[in-house]
Amino acid sequence: MSRATLLLLLLLALARPAAADIVADVDDHLVGITTGFSGTRILVFGSIDGEGEVVVVVRGPSGPAKLYRKSPVLGVWVNSAALTFVQAPSFYAVASTKPLEEIANASERKRLKLGIDHLELKAIGRVSENLLKEWREALVRAMVRDRLYRVEPGEVLLLNQRLFRVDFELPAKVSTGTYLVEAYLFEDGVAVAAQTLPLVVNKIGFEAAIYSFAQQQAPLYGIAAIVVALLAGWIAHLVFRRP
Amino acid sequence: MQIYLPIAEISLDVFLLLGIGALIGFLSGLFGVGGGFLMTPLLLFIGVPPQVAVATQANSVVATSVSGVLAHWSRGNVDFKMGLVLLAGGFAGSTVGVALFSVLRGLGQIEIVISFTYVATLGIVGALMLLESSRAVLRRRRKVPTRRKLHQHHWVHGLPLKMRFRRSRLYISAILPITVGFGVGVLSAIMGVGGGFILVPAMIYLLGMPTAVVIGTSLFQIIFVAANVTFLQAAQNQTVDVVLAMILLLGSVIGAQFGTRVGARMQGDALRLSLALLVLGVGTKLVIDLFTAPLDIYSLATT
Numbered sequence: 001m002s003r004a005t006l007l008l009l010l011l012l013a014l015a016r017p018a019a020a021d022i023v024a025d026v027d028d029h030l031v032g033i034t035t036g037f038s039g040t041r042i043l044v045f046g047s048i049d050g051e052g053e054v055v056v057v058v059r060g061p062s063g064p065a066k067l068y069r070k071s072p073v074l075g076v077w078v079n080s081a082a083l084t085f086v087q088a089p090s091f092y093a094v095a096s097t098k099p100l101e102e103i104a105n106a107s108e109r110k111r112l113k114l115g116i117d118h119l120e121l122k123a124i125g126r127v128s129e130n131l132l133k134e135w136r137e138a139l140v141r142a143m144v145r146d147r148l149y150r151v152e153p154g155e156v157l158l159l160n161q162r163l164f165r166v167d168f169e170l171p172a173k174v175s176t177g178t179y180l181v182e183a184y185l186f187e188d189g190v191a192v193a194a195q196t197l198p199l200v201v202n203k204i205g206f207e208a209a210i211y212s213f214a215q216q217q218a219p220l221y222g223i224a225a226i227v228v229a230l231l232a233g234w235i236a237h238l239v240f241r242r243p
Numbered sequence: 244m245q246i247y248l249p250i251a252e253i254s255l256d257v258f259l260l261l262g263i264g265a266l267i268g269f270l271s272g273l274f275g276v277g278g279g280f281l282m283t284p285l286l287l288f289i290g291v292p293p294q295v296a297v298a299t300q301a302n303s304v305v306a307t308s309v310s311g312v313l314a315h316w317s318r319g320n321v322d323f324k325m326g327l328v329l330l331a332g333g334f335a336g337s338t339v340g341v342a343l344f345s346v347l348r349g350l351g352q353i354e355i356v357i358s359f360t361y362v363a364t365l366g367i368v369g370a371l372m373l374l375e376s377s378r379a380v381l382r383r384r385r386k387v388p389t390r391r392k393l394h395q396h397h398w399v400h401g402l403p404l405k406m407r408f409r410r411s412r413l414y415i416s417a418i419l420p421i422t423v424g425f426g427v428g429v430l431s432a433i434m435g436v437g438g439g440f441i442l443v444p445a446m447i448y449l450l451g452m453p454t455a456v457v458i459g460t461s462l463f464q465i466i467f468v469a470a471n472v473t474f475l476q477a478a479q480n481q482t483v484d485v486v487l488a489m490i491l492l493l494g495s496v497i498g499a500q501f502g503t504r505v506g507a508r509m510q511g512d513a514l515r516l517s518l519a520l521l522v523l524g525v526g527t528k529l530v531i532d533l534f535t536a537p538l539d540i541y542s543l544a545t546t
Contacts, residue, residue: 214483224485
């Protein structure tokens with residue numbers, strides 16, 4: 001399906017008049033988390049019309065993110081302060097044909113929230129600007145450690161000033177939900193064309209069944225877990241019982 | 244081979260998990276304790292979120308205790324009456340413990356409380372066992388005949404509500420085992436352990452039960468306490484990962500068989516001494532971790 005789509009896109013791209021435009025697609029619009037899931041790669045590809053540079057951004061579903069700061073109390077490191085960001089993307093990665101600063105001017109980067117510095121991270125409650133900056137950096141560090149944020153932009157491959165492609169790595173820890181893939185065509189520091197594609201990450205099959213059982217029928221799930229454990233213990237006893 | 248755990252929401256190697264299960268099973272077969280006090284720190288170490296590690300551990304303890312109790316029951320080494328009395332305290336204790344766990348989790352202090360509870364219990368239990376067992380080993384080396392009074396009377400024997408426990412050959416106040424059960428219930432909910440390593444010494448030294456009956460009886464009551472913790476954690480926090488529990492269980496059932504065989508060939512006091520050293524070793528590691536500066540003083544709350 002993805003190859004057919006690619007072909008179709010190529011044909012569309014070739015047939016279009018030479019106005020600045022960008023057409024993009026993702027190789028698979030549904031990332032299924034199955035039992036064997038250990039992270040995946042998503043391929044974003046497409047074509048451009050015009051002499052420009054390409055920027056591709058992948059944003060995960062946003063939600064509140066709580067961060068703790070440890071400090072030593074009598075020598076023991078304990079969580080002593082906390083801060084919650086109202087909306088932090090659960091995944092963020094950007095890739096471009098050249099360094100972002102060379103492609104997009106500062107106001108465009110800010111407007112389109114391109115680059116880790118321009119993520120909109122608002123804290124709940126009043127926090128001084130300096131302190132907020134520290135917490136923001138800490139959040140980014142924590143997300144980078146889990147490979148959920150990528151600070152350094154990746155590279156978009158551009159062929160013949162027309163076709164582009166780029167890989168993004170989703171680690172096993174990715175959140176489920178709807179992701180947005182944004183592809184931009186920049187000319188002279190300004191975005192002249194853009195396309196946004198949804199990408200759904202979801203648990204499927206067995207994983208989904210267990211998870212929704214645990215969430216939606218929690219007490220029943222607890223009983224089932226106990227029954228399974230009782231049976232397993234009994235079976236183990238039968239198997240290893242000495243004659 | 245990686246497997247994605249639906250509740251823990253991480254992907255881990257199946258053979259690593261089986262190996263951890265087997266190691267814990269081996270130790271639990273060797274020493275006659277659940278081994279949860281080692282399992283939870285190991286799970287945390289490989290990246291399982293603390294709340295999932297604790298709750299899932301309780302689930303797999305249910306299974307290991309069942310197979311243990313069945314083995315001990317066939318040899319007549321379970322004091323059901325004592326078990327039920329301990330249980331009365333255990334149920335109340337584990338319910339309080341799970342509620343406490345939810346509150347502490349909300350405050351963001353659950354990790355430190357888990358660590359501290361571990362350090363305190365491992366330290367106390369380990370030190371007491373070390374003292375007792377090293378004395379016993381020395382006595383055996385010197386070949387001093389062990390003299391033991393048939394009855395020792397303390398203030399606890401003056402408490403009301405006296406009950407007779409035939410199989411344990413005891414006539415003591417029911418308040419005593421209820422209190423012990425309650426304390427172990429609270430700790431097992433917070434630490435995600437069956438509490439065997441606290442309960443076994445408590446039954447021997449505090450209640451004065453005969454060693455032969457202790458392990459079977461402690462496992463008997465642990466089944467119910469661990470089942471209660473599993474249920475409450477699943478219902479209140481949705482943190483029981485059945486897939487993880489089953490993999491650990493598979494490993495530990497096999498490991499336990501080897502452990503039991505090795506254990507049968509070792510001296511009782513030498514066995515207790517090595518358990519004491521193991522317990523103290525884990526405790527020391529946790530103390531070092533508490534005082535070591537973290538790589539990053541900021542950390543994301545695990546939801």
